[in-house]
Amino acid sequence: METRVVGSYRFILDFSQPIYEQLVQQFRQMLAKGEIELGSKLPSVRDFAVQMKINPSTVVRAYQELERDGLCEKRRGQGTFITSSADQVAGLRREMAENALESFVEVLKILGVTQEEAQKMIAGVEWK
Template identity: 40%
Template sequence: MAMEFNDYQPIYQQLMDHISQRICRGDLTPGEKLPSVRLLAAEAGVNPNTVSRTYMELERENIVESKRGQGTFVTTEQPVIEELRRSQAAVQADRFKYSMEQLGIDKDTAIGLLQHAWDEKGGSS
């Protein structure tokens, strides 16, 4: 099953975002082994070099760590995961704010819309 990618961002960055989001949600837990480069490439429908670059960039950001001969693993450093969660949330908040501004919606109305959406979907406070 190939993943769908947009044309606005390099595929390796989209894969980084996908993996980061899975870590933030807890789908990938601290210390968990990631799929091999070949397996993820096959699942995503991309070149293995793209997955290698994805893992290399995630490792550079300390989100994952490679263990020679064993594979690539999610970091066990909880502060790194919490910072990742905060930065991902900040990006989404900026996108929401920008979208509301483009629609001419003021801050109070935007917050009200967000609160309504949260309540409708049964989100936690």
């Protein structure tokens, strides 16, 4: 694992996994947490690749994936920008939370924890 920084973005890379997938996932997390300003301009593909020390085609693929998800858009002659839609980001956040909950519940089921036990456990967790 290695940490790399591009502007105000910090990425943790695991070189045993596809890098573009990690970039997409980490951009999604930053958006969901509100760490990226809506409508902000992303670094150019070339600048991003140079600063991350990765192949530009990897950045292109990550940006394309984010664009497919409706989380960014290309503007001809201007670059790539994060969506300005708060609703789009709220939907992303909700989707990520639901996926995390589903995974959590599956693990609890495997462990034999009942819904009532899980609810008590959750109620006892301190949220910081």
